[in-house]
Structure formats: C-alpha cells, structure tokens
Amino acid sequence: QQQVKQSPQSLIVQKGGISIINCAYENTAFDYFPWYQQFPGKGPALLIAIRPDVSEKKEGRFTISFNKSAKQFSLHIMDSQPGDSATYFCAASGGGNKLTFGTGTQLKVEL
Amino acid sequence: NAGVTQTPKFQVLKTGQSMTLQCAQDMNHNSMYWYRQDPGMGLRLIYYSASEGTTDKGEVPNGYNVSRLNKREFSLRLESAAPSQTSVYFCASRQGVTEAFFGQGTRLTVV
Numbered sequence: 001q002q003q004v005k006q007s008p009q010s011l012i013v014q015k016g017g018i019s020i021i022n023c024a025y026e027n028t029a030f031d032y033f034p035w036y037q038q039f040p041g042k043g044p045a046l047l048i049a050i051r052p053d054v055s056e057k058k059e060g061r062f063t064i065s066f067n068k069s070a071k072q073f074s075l076h077i078m079d080s081q082p083g084d085s086a087t088y089f090c091a092a093s094g095g096g097n098k099l100t101f102g103t104g105t106q107l108k109v110e111l
Numbered sequence: 112n113a114g115v116t117q118t119p120k121f122q123v124l125k126t127g128q129s130m131t132l133q134c135a136q137d138m139n140h141n142s143m144y145w146y147r148q149d150p151g152m153g154l155r156l157i158y159y160s161a162s163e164g165t166t167d168k169g170e171v172p173n174g175y176n177v178s179r180l181n182k183r184e185f186s187l188r189l190e191s192a193a194p195s196q197t198s199v200y201f202c203a204s205r206q207g208v209t210e211a212f213f214g215q216g217t218r219l220t221v222v
Contacts, residue, residue: 009151032208043115043201043213044154089154093208097142097161098169103153 003027004092006102013109019077021105023090026071030094035064035075036101038087047088048075080109113137117202117214124192124221132187132217134202140212142205143185145169145177147198148216154201160185192221 005024013019023033034049050057050064050073057064063076077084090102118133136143141162146154146169156169158177166177174196176188185204189196197220205211 006153034210041216043203043215045213046210049210097205097208098156098159098167099144099203099205099211100156100170101146101154103151 003100004090004102006090006105008105009103010106011108013077013080013107015080015082015109015111017080017109019075019080019084019107019109021075021088021090021107022072023074023092023102024070024072025092027092027094028071030092032093033064033066033073034091034093035062036089036091038089038104044089077107080107082109082111085109115202115204115212115214117200117217119217120215121218122220124189124219126193126221128192129188129190130192131189132200132202132219133184134186134214135184136202136204136212137183138204138206138212139182140204140206141182142207143179144203144205144211145175145185145187146201146203147171147196148201149198157187157200192219194221197221 035047036044037047038044061078066073088105093099115136144159145157160166160179163182178186200217202214203211
C-alpha cells in the first residue's frame, strides 16, 4: 500500500516553463513533507521541505504548495532549466521517524 | 566530512548466496534507513532504525535482516539472495525530523 502517491511518473517541459509535480497522502500523522532530487548514479538529496503549519514555502525557483485539508502537496519549479532534469521524489514523515517516499517523477527539460 | 558511506558500490551474487551491505555515517545521527530503488517503484523502505538499539520493518522487509551495530553503522543482510532482490540499495541517516542524507548506493545484481 503506497502511503504517498505521486504523479506524473514522467514530465517533459520546455526551458523556461513551469514544472509541477503532485503528491497525496493518507496518514494524518505525517508532519514533515520533503522533496528530494536525484541525478543518475547519485543518491537523492534534499531540495526543499515543508511542515503542515504553512501553506507555501519558496526557495529560489522551487516552491512547495501544501493543502492540509485535501492531504495534498505539490512542487513547482519556475523557469525550468535543462540542469533541473532529474528524478524528483516527494516524501512524508511523522511519528516513529519513518520516512516514506513517493514513486518518483522523471523530469526532462528541453531546450 | 564523508557523510553516509556505503560498501560495496557494485555486487553480483548468485541465487542463494548471502551478503551484507554496509553503511556508516559520521554525522552522529540517531536514525538510519535502508531503501531499495526499482524503476517505477520509487524508493521503498526495507528497514529503519529510529535510534541505536532499535530496528523496525518498513514496506518490503521480507528476505532481509538488519543490524544496528552502533550509532554509526547499520548493515543490511541478504541471507539467501533471489533475482527479485536485484536493485539499487540506498542507506540514509537523519537526526530527528529533518533532512535525510543518502549514500551513493549499492547496485546489486542477483543472477
């Protein structure tokens, strides 16, 4: 049973466009929602994270939008660049320190 | 500062053989995790250790055992490897509900 559902599985965006990746969760005990970025042959690395007491967090071109009532959160990448081409994972954590990941989104930014 | 170190980086096993994947972190983190990554499946949690002396099952624990040897080290053992365990394995660590740091991964092939 996938506790964190992520979509789409893959995404192609033109350079300068907006990339949007969505995640939904079921467990209301989750209280920390990070996004990780992974390049081929590397381990995932933290991109940005949010806690449920805020609805939005922005760091540079990356923004998390969080909807607690809908149990959904999304990653927006503004002005997408070819260097953003990677796999993105949403995750959720809460109670007992378990950290659960979504299935990942392969993003390709074309010139 | 090495962060999270996994050994080996690559391994080929024959069906039925056993092996131990090693993971060590030098950040004094309490929690450590083992994940497997398969195409289209994302990162699935095998086992985790919230603190030294404790271990808990994740989503896909069957066929694996773990040992939290001390605060620094968390090993994953395959007692009788099966082709279905062909995957990329990642170890991660974190302190509380914060950023998780990942190793570079172990690419395991079971033939």
